[in-house]
Amino acid sequence: MAPKAGMMLGDFRVIENDKVLAIEIFTLVEKSGGINFYFRHFTPELVPWEKSDGTLLKLASADAKRFDFENPTNNKPKRAILTRIDADTYIARSEIIPENGDPQIIEITYHRQPLATIAPNSGAGAHPKKK
Secondary structure: OOOEOOEEEEEEEEEEOOEEEEEEEEEEEEEOOEEEEEEEEEOOOOOEOOOOOOEEEEEEEEOOOEEEEEOOOOOOOOEEEEEEEEOOEEEEEEEEOOOOOOOEEEEEEEEOOOOOOOOOOOOOOOOOOOO
């Protein structure tokens, strides 16, 4: 979504075989010390996956097309890099470094979806009909 009041909001769904497996909600929030990237995962019923609060990453560096965030608390993920491809597309790369085992790299391509157009007089809506 477009920035408003110092914040951008986004989401994505992980879908397999026409079934939603997970939902992620994320925000980019402008703070006095920089930009914070927050995210959290949920089931389709909005039950949080993580037992703790949402994950916080802080902006470490940025240019016109790339934003590099680092996790000041742990390695899950240690880094997240957002790369803008065009006005409606960007790639998110997360680097997860487990205590034991090999690092994991996850890349997701995001595409901005246009708002759905609602036809006039379709559905009851939230407004009473005028007589």
